[in-house]
Amino acid sequence: MLERQRIIYSGQVQGVGFRATALRLAQPLAVAGWVKNLPNGSVELVVEGEVAVLQQLRELIAQQMQGYIQNSHMERETPEGLQGFRIRY
Numbered sequence: 001m002l003e004r005q006r007i008i009y010s011g012q013v014q015g016v017g018f019r020a021t022a023l024r025l026a027q028p029l030a031v032a033g034w035v036k037n038l039p040n041g042s043v044e045l046v047v048e049g050e051v052a053v054l055q056q057l058r059e060l061i062a063q064q065m066q067g068y069i070q071n072s073h074m075e076r077e078t079p080e081g082l083q084g085f086r087i088r089y
Contacts, residue, residue: 003051004033004079007058010042011070018043018065019087025060026085029053036088048082 009018014037022035022045031054033047045061047054062069 001051002048002079003054004046004048004077004082005054005058005074006077007045007047007072007074008038008042009045009061009065009069009072012068013043013065014041016065016068018068021064022061023085023087025064026057029057031057032082032084034082034086034088046077046082047085048079 019035019037022043026033026035026047029049031047031049033045035043035045038044047057049057058072058074062072
């Protein structure tokens with residue numbers, strides 16, 4: 001089942017390679033979306049794909065960035081048919 005998720009990560013998530021790590025982890029998976037820094041110091045990840053693959057990506061990010069993530073909040077949204085995965089500036 002195709003799903004879209006918006007995850008906001010907070011903690012020490014800017015200036016530590018979070019976006020590059022998310023990009024590296026997302027590229028081999030069948031997902032589309034983006035990751036970007038927010039003005040309040042958090043990072044936003046918007047991703048579309050199969051539910052199991054999205055869970056896998058969230059778990060990989062949590063493992064790789066465990067010392068930096070203090071909190072994360074995920075919301076489900078209606079998929080828009082995104083293509084590719086990239087860093088937004």
